[in-house]
Amino acid sequence: xxxxGPFAQxxxxxxxxxxxxxxxxxxxxxxxxxxxSSALMYPSKYVIDREAQGITAEIFSSNEFIHRNxxxxxxxxxxxxxxxxxxxxxxxxxxxxxxxxGALTVSLMYVEHAPLAxxxxxxxxxxxxxxxNMEPHPEIMNxxxxxxxxMGLLYIKEGxxxxxxxxxxxxxxxxxxxxxxxxxxxxxxxYAEQYKDESIIYTMASGANYGMAYSFAICILxxxxxxxxxxxxAGEFFHGxxxxxDKTVPFILLKGLDETRPLEERAHAFLQQYGEKTxxxxxxxxxxxxxxxxxxxxxxxxxxxxxLRMFALALSxxxxxxxxxxxxxxxxxx
Ligand SMILES: N[C@@H]1[C@@H](O)[C@H](O)[C@@H](COP(=O)(O)O)O[C@@H]1O
Numbered sequence: 383x384x385x386x387g388p389f390a391q392x393x394x395x396x397x398x399x400x401x402x403x404x405x406x407x408x409x410x411x412x413x414x415x416x417x418x419s420s421a422l423m424y425p426s427k428y429v430i431d432r433e434a435q436g437i438t439a440e441i442f443s444s445n446e447f448i449h450r451n452x453x454x455x456x457x458x459x460x461x462x463x464x465x466x467x468x469x470x471x472x473x474x475x476x477x478x479x480x481x482x483x484g485a486l487t488v489s490l491m492y493v494e495h496a497p498l499a500x501x502x503x504x505x506x507x508x509x510x511x512x513x514x515n516m517e518p519h520p521e522i523m524n525x526x527x528x529x530x531x532x533m534g535l536l537y538i539k540e541g542x543x544x545x546x547x548x549x550x551x552x553x554x555x556x557x558x559x560x561x562x563x564x565x566x567x568x569x570x571x572x573y574a575e576q577y578k579d580e581s582i583i584y585t586m587a588s589g590a591n592y593g594m595a596y597s598f599a600i601c602i603l604x605x606x607x608x609x610x611x612x613x614x615x616a617g618e619f620f621h622g623x624x625x626x627x628d629k630t631v632p633f634i635l636l637k638g639l640d641e642t643r644p645l646e647e648r649a650h651a652f653l654q655q656y657g658e659k660t661x662x663x664x665x666x667x668x669x670x671x672x673x674x675x676x677x678x679x680x681x682x683x684x685x686x687x688x689x690l691r692m693f694a695l696a697l698s699x700x701x702x703x704x705x706x707x708x709x710x711x712x713x714x715x716x
Pocket of ligand 1: 416417418419464465466467468469470473601605
């Protein structure tokens with residue numbers, strides 16, 4: 383495949399980060415961001431947990447990162463931050479804080495110039511498109527860039543060969559999305575018509591998919607649709623939340639291809655027995671041709687997220703509530 387334009391630019395930016403990886407010791411990764419930008423880091427932490435021999439990873443909401451002030455944050459830390467427009471003040475502050483501790487700071491953003499860029503050692507720009515639309519550069523979308531940064535680290539520091547398999551697989555992500563778009567077109571429309579008047583919709587997942595359930599609950603349903611929601615971990619479901627279940631309570635359950643799928647299957651069996659308003663998005667239904675078997679569990683959440691964003695757009699149309707409508711965000715002081 384011949385790459386140019388945004389891909390070439392992102393690649394150059396990534397190569398500069400990789401040179402920095404090579405020039406220093408990195409023992410731990412802190413993923414730091416807010417809201418949707420934080421949710422997108424969950425699959426990368428899952429990859430580190432599963433794959434790294436000696437490197438550890440944590441996820442922090444930007445403000446908590448500063449106030450909690452982890453003792454292990456030092457010059458052997460890599461802090462990966464993300465802010466879509468690079469303007470969220472607590473994320474910019476977190477970058478400044480991380481640098482003051484000697485950490486290597488790498489920030490992802492959609493825009494080229496922003497306050498966060500000024501406070502970071504390195505910036506990588508990702509490609510983005512609004513929910514429900516075909517991603518023009520899937521191989522450099524936010525999740526893909528994060529995976530490159532994460533698997534690239536494990537490749538450089540620990541010789542993890544899955545990096546090459548990931549890169550080869552990302553080349554096929556666009557085709558995976560195109561097929562999913564056709565496959566789920568009717569489902570999302572029907573779902574939106576059936577559920578458009580619900581006042582609450584829970585989401586549930588585990589492992590690499592939990593971040594998708596989290597962002598759908600807080601960013602799509604709550605922020606963009608003003609529908610009550612909560613992302614429930616499929617394992618935690620049995621330790622409180624399942625008491626809320628009856629035949630009137632809507633759930634969206636994600637079933638991925640990673641090692642935690644048994645947790646999602648257990649939750650599914652219970653939802654089938656006691657619930658009625660359940661929709662399951664199962665990654666086994668996706669056509670993942672071109673995705674290497676060894677990274678399918680890691681790529682599935684990206685396809686899941688793509689499909690969830692189709693649900694978001696369909697719901698917003700059925701409810702005549704545009705995804706851009708806000709009461710408070712960016713409108714009042716907070
Ligand atoms: N859904 C997200 C929010 O969760 C986030 O708070 C906001 C600013 O975030 P960012 O720092 O990514 O620009 O953007 C989006 O609207």
